[in-house]
Amino acid sequence: MALLEVEALTKSFGGVTAIADLGFEVPEGLVYSVIGPNGAGKTTLFNMLSGIYRPDEGSIRFMDQGVVVGRQPHQVAALGISRTFQNLQMFFNMSVLDNVMVGCHLRTRTGLFSAALRLPRIKREEMLSRQWAQEALAICNLDKFIGQEAGSLPYGVLKRLEIARALAVQPRLLLMDEPAAGLNDTETLEMRKLIRRICDSGITVLLVEHNMGLVMQVSDRVLVLDYGSRLAEGTPVEIQNDRRVIEAYLGGEVRYAL
Ligand SMILES: Nc1ncnc2c1ncn2[C@@H]1O[C@H](COP(=O)(O)OP(=O)(O)OP(=O)(O)O)[C@@H](O)[C@H]1O
Numbered sequence: 001m002a003l004l005e006v007e008a009l010t011k012s013f014g015g016v017t018a019i020a021d022l023g024f025e026v027p028e029g030l031v032y033s034v035i036g037p038n039g040a041g042k043t044t045l046f047n048m049l050s051g052i053y054r055p056d057e058g059s060i061r062f063m064d065q066g067v068v069v070g071r072q073p074h075q076v077a078a079l080g081i082s083r084t085f086q087n088l089q090m091f092f093n094m095s096v097l098d099n100v101m102v103g104c105h106l107r108t109r110t111g112l113f114s115a116a117l118r119l120p121r122i123k124r125e126e127m128l129s130r131q132w133a134q135e136a137l138a139i140c141n142l143d144k145f146i147g148q149e150a151g152s153l154p155y156g157v158l159k160r161l162e163i164a165r166a167l168a169v170q171p172r173l174l175l176m177d178e179p180a181a182g183l184n185d186t187e188t189l190e191m192r193k194l195i196r197r198i199c200d201s202g203i204t205v206l207l208v209e210h211n212m213g214l215v216m217q218v219s220d221r222v223l224v225l226d227y228g229s230r231l232a233e234g235t236p237v238e239i240q241n242d243r244r245v246i247e248a249y250l251g252g253e254v255r256y257a258l
């Protein structure tokens with residue numbers, strides 16, 4: 001049974017159809033990548049999967065019973081879907097630990113409302129958040145930066161910090177939007193190992209990435225988008241040998257370098 005089922009999803013902005021009648025299924029336990037040229041609709045898809053945008057049409061089902069459409073981002077996070085962003089979204093003047101604990105508050109939000117009345121519960125949540133944050137930082141090899149101010153850290157470390165924050169919500173599905181963008185070869189290799197480690201820990205990964213070397217090495221399956229529609233879907237080997245994918249990316253006008 002699929003962890004995530006997307007059916008007939010459509011989203012337009014004015015005259016631009018960013019996602020058009022898109023359907024796919026993500027089985028649990030895989031690294032599943034979504035690739036496509038700039039403007040193909042990848043981030044728009046993530047924005048719908050995480051409750052930031054509401055689709056014009058279509059359905060998103062998570063773990064069979066969870067209907068994503070119509071929920072707010074914090075409700076989607078509570079269902080078990082968390083994400084990172086294409087552009088770093090970080091509190092640069094806060095510590096590494098606090099940046100990750102901010103993520104946990106998505107999960108403990110209802111508790112915050114009763115802060116004034118039920119102090120022990122808040123303390124428990126604070127302890128739990130700290131524990132989840134520390135575990136997430138350990139998975140991302142960020143233990144040694146825990147007390148440092150985020151703004152003092154190199155870009156490659158901040159990309160991992162964003163992932164730690166998303167992991168601290170204890171998701172079943174992690175959406176990663178271009179985690180290797182701007183990374184050098186060494187950092188990209190480290191990112192590949194991290195993605196695999198996350199998947200091996202039982203979290204299904206939905207990956208958007210332009211680095212085709214990384215995508216083909218780390219993915220179990222790949223979905224190719226073109227103008228918001230499904231061009232192809234399959235294993236990395238199937239995708240690399242797919243005539244439509246080669247034509248769209250390599251033939252004639254080179255829109256995108258494999
Ligand atoms: N909030 C918005 N308002 C208007 N148009 C938008 C909005 N978000 C996305 N679009 C348009 O939708 C299309 C898909 O954009 P999207 O950002 O999803 O592409 P992408 O595949 O993530 O591209 P990239 O690889 O460059 O990140 C583009 O034509 C874009 O201009």
Ligand SMILES: [Mg+2]
Binds near residue numbers: 042043044086
């Ligand atoms: Mg994008």
